[in-house]
Amino acid sequence: MEEPIKKQRHWFVSTWLILMIILNSLTALLNLFSTSFIDKNLPNNDPKSSLLVFGILGLGNILFAIMLLKRKIYGFYGFVLSAIIAFSVNIYIEIEFSKAFYGLIGIGLLYGILQIRKDGISAWRNLD
Secondary structure: OOOOOOOOOOHHHHHHHHHHHHHHHHHHHHHHHOHHHHHOOOOOOOHHHHHHHHHHHHHHHHHHHHHHHOOOOHHHHHHHHHHHHHHHHHHHOOOOHHHHHHHHHHHHHHHHHOOOEEOOEEOOOOOO
16 A cells, blocks of 8 residues: 655745744734834825734734645635735725735745745645
């Protein structure tokens, strides 16, 4: 009887996903609990609701990174949806387009990192 092949990923992919969990945790906490500091730097008159959205997206991103660590492709699609929502909110609150676009670039970066191979197989191919 053949042994099932154990899915592996490059150490950099795992490190990146763990870093995403840490940074999204900090971002979520900042957006949810430091609104007075952030309020002063946003151009729109009603940024508190957008900060709540960004806080919730940060919490979602933690879940999505955990899903990717568990090799679930839905984690990637969650990041895509989160980035689109964040981009839309940034445009709504009149953040400069080029700055709002950075989050969408992050999706390309994540996809690229998931292409890193270990033993000839990318982390992307190992997603269920």
